[in-house]
Amino acid sequence: MSCAIYLSTPLILCTIGIDAVAGDPQWLPHPVRLIGWTIARAEALLWSGRARRDLLSGTFLTVAIVLMSAGTAWAAVVMASWAGGLAEVIVAIALAWTGIAIRGLDAAAAAVERALCAGDLYRARREIRALVGRDPESLDQAGLIRAAVESVAENCSDGVIAPMLYLFAGGPVATIAYKAINTLDSMIGYDDDHYRWFGRNAARLDDFANLLPARISAMCLMAAAARVKQRASQAYTACVSSAQMHRSPNAGYPESTMAGALGIRLGGDAVYSGEVEHRAVLGIAERAPVIKDIADARAMMRLASAIAFCLFALVRLVVLRALA
Numbered sequence: 001m002s003c004a005i006y007l008s009t010p011l012i013l014c015t016i017g018i019d020a021v022a023g024d025p026q027w028l029p030h031p032v033r034l035i036g037w038t039i040a041r042a043e044a045l046l047w048s049g050r051a052r053r054d055l056l057s058g059t060f061l062t063v064a065i066v067l068m069s070a071g072t073a074w075a076a077v078v079m080a081s082w083a084g085g086l087a088e089v090i091v092a093i094a095l096a097w098t099g100i101a102i103r104g105l106d107a108a109a110a111a112v113e114r115a116l117c118a119g120d121l122y123r124a125r126r127e128i129r130a131l132v133g134r135d136p137e138s139l140d141q142a143g144l145i146r147a148a149v150e151s152v153a154e155n156c157s158d159g160v161i162a163p164m165l166y167l168f169a170g171g172p173v174a175t176i177a178y179k180a181i182n183t184l185d186s187m188i189g190y191d192d193d194h195y196r197w198f199g200r201n202a203a204r205l206d207d208f209a210n211l212l213p214a215r216i217s218a219m220c221l222m223a224a225a226a227r228v229k230q231r232a233s234q235a236y237t238a239c240v241s242s243a244q245m246h247r248s249p250n251a252g253y254p255e256s257t258m259a260g261a262l263g264i265r266l267g268g269d270a271v272y273s274g275e276v277e278h279r280a281v282l283g284i285a286e287r288a289p290v291i292k293d294i295a296d297a298r299a300m301m302r303l304a305s306a307i308a309f310c311l312f313a314l315v316r317l318v319v320l321r322a323l324a
Contacts, residue, residue, distance in 0.1 A: 003091075005170050031073070036187060040187070051197045052197075054198040058199055058202060061184075066177050073095050077092050092171065098179075101159035105156070108127070108131050110294075112127045112131065113294040116144060116294075128148060134270045134271055135271040148297070153301075156304055161217045161305060178209055181202075213250075214251065217304065218254050224300040228261075238284070239257040241256075245281075255282050256282040256283055260284075263283075264283060265285035266282045
């Protein structure tokens with residue numbers, strides 16, 4: 001079977017290991033950057049400001065970007081196979097590597113943590129830009145901690161466990177298709193006057209693509225909470241009680257689970273481009289956030305990722321044996 005749609009479990013482990021060591025080097029031509037550039041150029045041509053036309057144009061753009069991304073990934077692996085099996089494997093691993101972001105997420109959160117430990121709020125606000133889109137100037141120390149923890153929780157699903165799930169399910173092609181969906185949502189999937197119609201189906205597709213990964217991520221974070229904080233039951237309770245309060249049908253699951261695991265409040269009002277966005281409060285504030293919460297969130301993210309890998313590998317083994 002082609003490595004484009006099936007990557008063996010040892011090769012997936014190799015991919016994750018490469019990401020853990022090398023992260024996302026800036027010099028590496030990243031597919032997500034090319035996808036983002038294409039979306040931006042297409043939007044400039046297609047957006048009209050007329051609801052019906054924008055709905056059709058946005059839907060066309062969404063379908064085209066996903067199909068082009070998946071097709072390009074498939075073609076790259078197939079063409080590499082003409083040079084031999086080793087070349088095929090190398091290209092497949094390279095594509096899969098760009099879909100996993102454990103090292104990048106952990107490093108970005110660690111940078112905020114280090115700045116706060118040094119008492120440098122200015123640097124912490126600068127570093128938080130790599131994790132969140134809200135106005136950093138509006139954040140005090142507690143706000144910076146909550147923002148970092150929220151991002152680690154949400155991106156544990158979007159940036160790690162979801163692409164890993166799709167890698168197990170459909171190889172690099174499925175992973176790149178997922179990253180295209182995720183990028184479309186992050187660029188045009190907003191419910192505001194500009195994108196309400198143009199990005200509507202991009203947002204819906206992203207919601208669908210993350211439906212299962214978000215819930216698996218919450219389960220894995222609960223298991224990680226049992227090891228890191230001995231608070232699995234509190235993580236479960238917070239998830240059950242407040243996950244569906246989030247405006248997103250998916251993001252609330254890992255975020256509320258993380259809130260319960262740490263015993264702090266996440267969510268609440270946030271400032272974007274000078275405007276206050278009212279969001280649901282997740283979890284119960286048993287105490288004020290402390291800098292160590294970022295380190296604990298990072299530890300739970302890493303452990304949850306390892307648990308997810310083992311879960312997916314086990315499910316694949318059972319399915320393959322059942323089909324044999």
